[in-house]
Amino acid sequence: MSWLCDTHGDQIVRVTPAQVYRLLVCFVISVLPQLANIPVWLAVTTGVLILWRVQIEMQGHPLPSNIVKLLLGFALFLGVYVEKQTLAGKDAGTALMVGLIAIKFLELRGRRDYMVLTFVLYFMGMTALLFEQSMSVFVYVIIVCSLLTVNLVGLHLPASEATQSASFFTLRMLLQSLPLAVILFLFFPRMDATLGLNLGGESTGLPRSIRAGSFDSLTENNAMAFRADFAGNPPPQSPDLYWRGFVLGNYNAATNEWTESQYLMEANLSRNLQGGQVVEQHITLRPHAKRWLFALDYPIDDTWNGQAELRSGYVLQISRSEELRRKIQYVVYSSIGSHPTTLSPAMEKSSLLITGEDQINRKVKDLARSLRPPGATDMQAVTNALAYFRSNNFSYTTKAENYGSDPLYEFLFVKRRGFCEHYASAFGVLMRLAKVPTRLVAGYQGGEYNPYGNFIVVRQLNAHAWAEVFIKGVGWTRIDPTTMAAPSDASPASPNAATPNNKPETRQPILSRFENKLTPDWIKRLSTECRYRWQLVEEIWDYWILSYNPEFQAELLKKFRLQSFAWELFILSTATAFIATVVMVARSLRWKVTPEDQLQQIYNEFCATLEEAGVVRQDWEGPAKYAARAAKVLDHAAQPIKKFSRDYAFLRYGRIRHLEPALEPLREKLVLVREALAQPETKTQP
Amino acid sequence: MRTQLYLSRYGLVFIPILAAMLLAAINYDNNLVYIVLFLLISLMVVSVVYTYRNLARLEIRPGHMWPVYAGGTLRYTLVVINHAAYPVYGITFRRPDAPPDFRVICESVPPEGTQTVEFIEQVHTRGRFHIREMQVASIFPLGLFRSVHNVRLNWEYVVYPQLKGPRQWPSSEPDPRTQDDGHFRGGENFYGLRNYQQGESQRHVDWKAVARGRPMMVKEFGSGGMGRLWFDWRQLGDMDSESKLSQLAYWAVQADQMGVPFGLRLPHQEFPPLSGALHLQKCLTALATYSRRWP
Amino acid sequence: MKSLLDQTLAQINSVILGKEQVVRLTLCCILARGHLLIEDVPGVGKTTLAQALAKSLGLTMRRVQFTSDLLPADIIGNSIFDRSEQKFVFHAGPIFAQMVLADEVNRASPKAQSALLEAMEERQVTIDGTTHPLPAPFFVIATQNPLNQVGTYPLPESQLDRFLMRLELGFPDRDAERGMLMGGDRHDQVKDLKPVLTIEHLLHWQQHAREIHVSEPIINYVLDLLEASRRNQPAGGGLSPRAGMALQRCAQAWALMEGRQMVYPEDVQAVASAVMAHRLGGFGSDGSSDGATIAERLIKSVPAR
Known part of the structure; x- marks a missing residue:
């Protein structure tokens, strides 16, 4: 491995101040997306270190000693540990990486450090994509990589041409590398993500349990939760747009909290659905750090290529005990407008259970009793409860409020306003008290329909909770008590005008109402238009880039009946693309080969052939002498060797007008030499 | 000229980073990371072509080499000829047998252009040396690969002894035949004719020949006899041999500059008195390659 | 002939x-x-x-x-x-x-x-x-x-x-x-x-010997030889331009004797020692220890074209 040590004297190359500044700029740019993830003191320290490095370069000071760097490194580790209580994990890792790079800059002196730093910065820039996969971040990362590459190319150029030529070279190389990159992207076999590494990720989404205030953080959150595409079919009408997430079957009266329950196994989930119409949805789900997937009520089968299974309660859940940390896309079929029909005794028992029932306020119990007078059916109880909400001036609010120590009582009898969780929770408790089998369902409701893309965008503020009661003869029936609060827009007329979460206009803050009045209509329309368009772009992006997963790849291969050759195809196509790239790049670089060059090349091949046979040409040796010597040694090929060299020498040293036509015969003679050299071996070997 | 391609040390550092990206991409099944990774890999592949072509159409022609004396600097040149229609950047030169900090770089050669690269090395000992080959390499544009080709030079050069010595010139020996002990050209015997050079004294111009219509020639008078000035190893008996060689070389160069014929006697060799570049070169070479174990 | x-x-x-x-x-x-x-x-x-x-x-x-x-x-x-x-x-x-x-x-x-x-x-x-x-x-x-x-x-x-x-x-x-x-x-x-x-x-x-074809590579080869001979020479030694012409002329004649119409590098090499030796001092006692004359060493230091 001697070439490994051989640096061609690179170790003595110093980098110029301009190059240092450029790399510092690249550093700053690549760190920017992470700025929110690192502690403030580290950001400040990094800034100071960068300024210090600039000052060192400008004043020509010597670089700080190893002890200083060691102390800084130690301080960094200590600081991060104190701040995060760990040195592992996403935040600590990012912080450490940023800090260490900043310290590494303090010993940036030679080309080696420079190159290594550049490579590390490539990685640093890339990490932004682990946290956020939007198009803008991607473009940003590509820009960072390009800048780094420009810088890298500039390192090997004379200073006078560095910027311009380097940009030109980088651009050209990037363009030339695109086809191979695309091929690699398409055919590189995707593997299941089972490496177990976890850097963490976004975790906004539905809470795990429902109690007063658990939805507080979502009501104003405009971030996208998922997007549902209907594969060319018209989307379901608004009343059906209930995106089922998970089922909350346990109620604890002590904490007024609904939690997820492991229902007993329900067999034949899909067959137990009655009525309804099957709707296909392609859902692009953002990471939410939980295990459930969303679908319209009621999903009828496993999805995400079997990675998510349909569990009892018609809940889609990731099979592995792993949380969703990345954006995924899956196809799911739901039967809308149907009712699950099973209620096993065990299910019935758990659907009526209230843990710590004696903690419930007496007035609430009285109310429940009044909702179901003796002899009344389950259905009547439900209707009474809804009537209670409607007639007692309940209203909807997005403001988080303090409901005191007994939020259930407070909501039902004092404040009489709240959001979906309060309604659903109170309704559920009342129903259970009234002995109607009830469970809560958390998910999303509604969404914004994009007419250009025929999809619905569901945001976090669409988060919703509703109840399901079991009506004998019908099955589980969805009851949304929140709709009782604001009858004016409880059922949006069309998906086109779907407004989030049934919030009446009146609940908007005064300022935004004021704003709305002042904003001319056309701007509003324009912004809506822009939003739709942008969503469409995002949709395409998600569909083609983000969601190119093993399933899509398999489908693509299946289309061409190549599914069983994934690896072979990958190797083959990559090799082809590799060669094609090399050839095309080489050609595009205008490799002008004169006949004289070709002649030289043929002769070089001839020399290489003879060298393999054991006759090495001295470089001062002329062709005739060399051939004579070779012919003497390689007796069996003497004739072809002499013929070749005679012709070659004639072409090389003679007075030749048109060299080109003579090259092909010469090549044939070379082939003869090779054949002659190969022959005796095959004869003697057997 | 065969150009070889190697992964450079930097490329070797880059690969683990790509591997880390691959791990991240697989682990998170993150297509965007895949894209960045594949783009970088493709960039690497494309850069191979650029690295290769940076040297592919390059011709390295041996240039000049200046004479060197021990303790001085060896100076030589190579001519880099770019036969390509594109500029070529960052060509480094390296001798496999040179110290690690030996580095000469030719920053750029314009398309179809030529660039002379100068090499300067410190030389400490006299003797005959070789520059067998020069490694021409380039890591342009990304530094991930290194294209190398070896230019066989097979240069042999002599480092002449250091020119120094405290001694005065030895007195010249009278020529046994002519009794002539003249030091300088300009004796009485006609030596020959040579072309007149502009600005020279016209005292010795062969006017007769000019009158006959011949070009201006200068009559040179020599001291006819030979063997007046001998630089003899044995004259310097009390010095150590390196100093002796330096002293003799110094005298020889001085004598040559003054145009005085001189002879050189070494323990095993003898050069009869002559003048001229060839003679000087032979004497200096003998001094440079002198060794006690001769022959 | x-x-x-x-x-x-x-x-x-x-x-x-x-x-x-x-x-x-x-x-x-x-x-x-x-x-x-x-x-x-x-x-x-x-x-x-x-x-x-x-x-x-x-x-x-x-x-x-x-x-x-x-x-x-x-x-x-x-x-x-x-x-x-x-x-x-x-x-x-x-x-x-x-x-x-x-x-x-x-x-x-x-x-x-x-x-x-x-x-x-x-x-x-x-x-x-x-x-x-x-x-x-x-x-x-x-x-x-x-x-x-x-x-x-x-x-x-x-x-x-x-x-x-x-x-x-x-x-x-x-x-x-x-x-x-x-x-x-x-x-x-x-x-x-x-x-x-x-x-x-x-x-x-x-x-006829004068008309023997000397191709571009051969001219370059001769030039290489001349250049090489001038390296490392104190007091401006080395082959003169006349020596270069002599080399070419002899190589042409040699090629003619070989019955060829063009000069090969071998021709140059064959005559090189005879043509260059007295111009380089590669004879007598020149201090070379390995016995090869300067001319031969020169030939071996210049790659043939």
């Missing part, structure tokens, strides 16, 4: 035993219209070679023995007042011959040497304002004793350049020497030689 040449060579080789290469180079030198310097100790057959060559080529030959008291006039001739005609009559010296053998040139004074060399260079002799051209094929073979013999005036470097080639005969090997001992008197053998070639042949071939 090649057969004629081979015949000539064979005839000379029958007299000069075991020196095929030297004989070949000698003929090459003639074809390249150059002059030859043979340097060796007495008695190895320098004179015999010259005589055999002259006989075989059908050239008139004169021989001048150089001594320390030889005067220029003894070589080129002089004008003597002829009483019968009442005017100066030019008496041509021995140099007016197609082949001149100048034996032991380094014994003569520089004056005499100069006269010879000037005539060689100009191919004419000027005496008292009259120019006398020398015969058409004009070929000088000068012999020289090795430099370190006592009582010699070595040719100055500038003069050495005028000889196209310099050769050494060297002692014959054992077989050749045996042949000589058994073969009888050399002089008688030389006398019995018949001309193989005519002067017309020779002139024609000399002309």
